[in-house]
Amino acid sequence: MTDTDPLVRFSGVRKTYGTFEAVKHLDLDIGRGEFVAIMGPSGCGKTTTLRMLAGLEEPTAGEITIDGKRMNEVSAHDRDTPLVWQSLALFPFLNVKENVEFGLKMRGVSKPDRHGRAMLWLERLGLKGFETRRIDQLSGGQRQRVALARSLVTEPRMLLLDEPLSALDAHLVIRMQGVLTRLQKELGITFVYVTHSQSEAFAMADRVVIMGHGEIAQIGKPQEIFRAPKNRFVAEFVGRNNILPGKTPGQEIVVAADRMQVSASDPGEGALPAEFLSEEFAGTGIICYFEGPEGVELKAQVTEDQLENLAPEPGQRFWLTWAPGAAHVMAGT
Amino acid sequence: MSKRFDAYPYVWRLPLLIWQGLFFVGPLILMVAMSFWLVRNYRMEPDFVLKNWDRMLGRDYFWNAYWVTLWRATLAGVLASLIAFPASYALAFRVSETTRRWAIFFLIVPFFTSYLVRVYAWQVLLAESGPINAVLGFGGLGPFTMLNSGFGAMVGYMTLVLPLVVILQTFSLAAIDRNLIEAAWNLGASPRETLFQVILPAARIGLILGATFAFILSFGDFVSPFYLGGSKPPTLSILIIDTTKSGQQWPRAAVVAIMMIATLFVAAFAAVGAAYGRRK
Amino acid sequence: MRPSDIAFRLYLVALFTFVFLPILTSMVFSLNSDRFPTVPLGEFTTHWYKTAFSRPEVWTAFGNSLIVAVCAAALSTALGFVTAYTDFRYGFRFKPAYLALALLPPTIPLVIMGLAMLAWLGRLGISGTLSGIVVAHTVMGAPFAMAICRLRLSQMDPALEAAAWNLGASQWRAMRAVVIPFCLPALISAYCLTAAVSFDEFIVAWFVSGLNKTVPVMILEILQGNVDPQINAIGTVVFLTSMALVIVAQLLILRKTNA
The missing domain is CATH 3.40.50.300 (P-loop containing nucleotide triphosphate hydrolases)
Structure with a gap:
């Protein structure tokens, strides 16, 4: 021993x-x-x-x-x-x-x-x-x-x-x-x-x-x-994660809410259009909830200043983007 | 690798099985067997004859006693429920929780306190020249004959069962969700409608349980019908005692006892059905 | 206060008067000189106590009652506790039947219990002895003891026993070091209550006692004769004893439980 x-x-x-x-x-x-x-x-x-x-x-x-x-x-x-x-x-x-x-x-x-x-x-x-x-x-x-x-x-x-x-x-x-x-x-x-x-x-x-x-x-x-959650179960359990379809069929990627950027105008390629739903004050910042393509729920963490600038209204359209390094490809389901 | 036999659970489980088997189930089974035995020369002999059943069930005095007992016990169950209800209602809804707790506390005490002496006290109180007639006499009333009558027996039954019935009713009423009652008011129900449409159905189990216990206790009681009811007409319990004590006819007493247990079983099942069955 | 509240309170007072009137009058009449008491009362006297307690058979009966109550309460409490613990700790087939066996005795009319016990104990050769009464009273008291112990166990965090095992106690040791200390108030309470049940029970005792009469059996036999105010004196002592036992029993379970 x-x-x-x-x-x-x-x-x-x-x-x-x-x-x-x-x-x-x-x-x-x-x-x-x-x-x-x-x-x-x-x-x-x-x-x-x-x-x-x-x-x-x-x-x-x-x-x-x-x-x-x-x-x-x-x-x-x-x-x-x-x-x-x-x-x-x-x-x-x-x-x-x-x-x-x-x-x-x-x-x-x-x-x-x-x-x-x-x-x-x-x-x-x-x-x-x-x-x-x-x-x-x-x-x-x-x-x-x-x-x-x-x-x-x-x-x-x-x-x-x-x-x-x-x-x-x-x-x-x-x-x-x-x-x-x-x-x-x-x-x-x-x-x-x-x-x-x-x-x-x-x-x-x-x-x-x-x-x-x-x-x-x-x-x-x-x-x-x-x-780097290994699968959907972990990603969902850990929370504040966005689970998105990956490049190849069946693949999924995950982007943490605090790595999601919100802009009021379309920044171009790769941006996800989403409608604003509501916001929630969490200890570390503000989580904004959106409805993305095909009804998928998306979360993005913003600061109070950012929220003031965006001044989102329910139903208003925004675009969500993330840095390439922020996305993690999940291995299984 | 298998686990060793663990004696621990059995040490806790077996005592009851052994004791109640030996001293509760055993005696009851013997009693059933005894009802088929014969008495010869004042001694019981094991046998299997229906003579005792014939003798008891073929006699009017058994059936008279049976119906009297059944009627009185039913009346006691209904009366006790009616008398107890306003008190239980008050304890459940109209007094503080502390008062309720103490009331229950003081109702439990008499339930375990010499019923026999309390019945004796009633014998003195209800006597022709006793204190109650004396008090009524000041008002120019009476004297009333209260002893050795159905009324006397009923006073005794109430002494026996009222505390228990109030306790059971109070618990079931106090357990009703207050929101339910407030919702009824909020929806425009009158106090009367609230009582009949909400409170009584919600407390149904406790109310039926109370009436059933009153019935069971009165049905088997011997003291009240004997000392306050004057033992005429005799009830089934008086019949058992007479048959056992004076006649030495234990097998016939056993027949009466089995009939009583059968009746109580039917009553208990009916009560459970009424309490837990679906409402129409 | 609403007018109906006053009516309800008066009703409560009337009901409690009805319940406690026989107890109070019995006490009052035991100190009253009239043989046939009525209103107005006679003079104050301790005569009935003196007469009653100068009779040796009264003392014998109290002695018998004491022996029976002490033994029956101990057995009932032990039986009630092991049964309550089994119900608390284990699930097994036929458990409803097991619980029915544990809780059914109080629903059987006493007269029937008396008859069945008389025949059965006669066969066992203990009819007419104090042991016979103890056996019968244990059967009748155990369900009450079981209910009290079960109530206490339901207040116990199930992790408590497991915590004792986890800290190195065997099952037996955990029973002694944790379960029994936790249930101690309930055990004493059950003891008092079953002692009161035994002390007051007279029908089954009457059937099986033979010459070894307990106090209530003696009262029953005096009652079959004439009105006798000695009964009030003896009865008052019986009341005070069983009331004290029931009150102690209740205070022990109602006491703020620090579970």
Whole structure:
């Protein structure tokens, strides 16, 4: 076993519930110290994948190995794969410190040792002074950190996170993203992070796995996935992409909304005529929606100044253009 | 590699099957079997004869008791529903949620609190020279004979079932979407029309459930018809007790019991059909 | 306030008066000197309590009731909890039949339960013993315990148990460290309520008790004689006991749940 071998390997993993195929076929390696985000719409199999890794579900077929060791038959409680739950699943009848100590207690760690390690992690996550608080006396962000401390106190080699930030307010999400990336770098352990939120995945992960219909749709660095979606499913899921017919039949190209230029007069060759529909204020700019040839919906991101200059009216005709380098040709469908 | 047998689920599943099988299903099956047994020299002997059924179902006093019980229980179900409804309506729509919660709280208490002693209290209260007749006497009324009559039995039944009926009705009324009622007003329905066209249909399941429970409890009750109703005419439960306790005729009592369970089954199915069936 | 609101409130007061009148009068009459109480009341007296509680058989009956209630409540609560947990955690074939078996007993008239139990327990040789009453009361109490525990479990995040496994607890350990602590208020509540059910039940107990009478069975037998205000005294003690149990049971489940 060397450090370059993957920590986790899914090979040909399938999971069915009755006739429903939650995961169809999964081959995936996760490296040591890597921050991997598994992303996809609900029902794509991402949570099932995570639960199989934690031993909460058993694969119907295929094999999961950790450190080269087959894990399929290992029960959840014999694995070292702590999970941060979407609901956090903190024990409401225990106080903060007792929650953090839980995993150590189950592993038979002595009381003084438990206390020391729990206090260390509480301090590390800025929860000093909260040891004896009840869970319902904590804020959302504090609970989040208790859940992290509870999972990390056993010093695992990997941490699983199932949409852990979905219940938080927007401003806390950004803060917790910082906490998580910093922790992951400091500890050097593997994070497997399941989310449906692009911004979370792209902001934190080294590598993003996009899943759809129980299969992997694309694996890559965030930038790669954003700029070069492999197929229509990824392009649509990532959003703010224009999917256009390519030069040869059956081929499709994709142009990101922020690379689309809008002009009020026909600039000539290659420009797409489109009728203005509406605009939407998004945090980073304004997205204008158009109806292009054959009813295709087109998006272009503009600045506020640009919008003022264009002063679009619904139904008004514009022309959309893009730089040759901005278009990405998709491989499959 | 196959998984080891996991005993865990069975430890939680089996106790009920064993206990209820042994002490609930077992006794009921024995009772059915017993109805075909014979009593000789004050001892039951296993047999398979229809004599007990003949003897019970061929007698007028059984059928008199049957119709009296059925009639009284039906009346109790209807009366309890009617008496409870204004109270449930008030609790669901006219008081604060806190008041409603406390009202339910205090209605649950008597449901689990010695029915027998409460019936005894009614026996004292309703007596010829009791407090109620005394109070009425100040107004120049009475005295009325209230004990040992259908009225007395009905007071007892109401004591038994009213709290439960109010609770069930209140829950079903309070669960109605307020928008539904407001929409009815908004569309010009009068309060009366709203009640009959919107509220009653929407709360149908709870209302039927309440009436059904009132029927079931009254149908099987022995205390009210005995101590307040004067046991004349006897109800089926009084018949069972008389047959068991004095006559030692358990098999015949079993026949009465089976007839009662059959009736309750029919009533329960009819109620479920009325509650969940499609409206015409 | 609308006039109709006042009418509704008066109606509520009337209904609650009807429901609580027998309980209150029983308490008042237990302290009243008249043998046949009426209005106006007689003098204040503790005579009936003194008479009732100077009889050794009253104490025996209370002792019997206590033993039966303590045991039947423990068994009902255990049975109710394991059944509620099964319903919460597992789906399996015949589950509707399983649940029917769990919840049906309260719909069977007590007189019939009494007759069936009398015959069955006689065959098992425990008719006329306190164990017989315990068995019968457990059958009748378990559905209530099951309902209370099920309600509590439905407030539990299903991830909670899985979180315990994930942190290294076996299923058994997770049950002890997570599920039971979470359900503790409901377990105590179920215990109190089923104790009250047992403490108040007299028909089945009457059929199967033989010479080992519980308090309500004794009341039933006194009632078959004459009007006797001792019943009010004993009844008041029974009321206060079962009301206390039911109130504690309710407060425990209504208490702000920090789930």
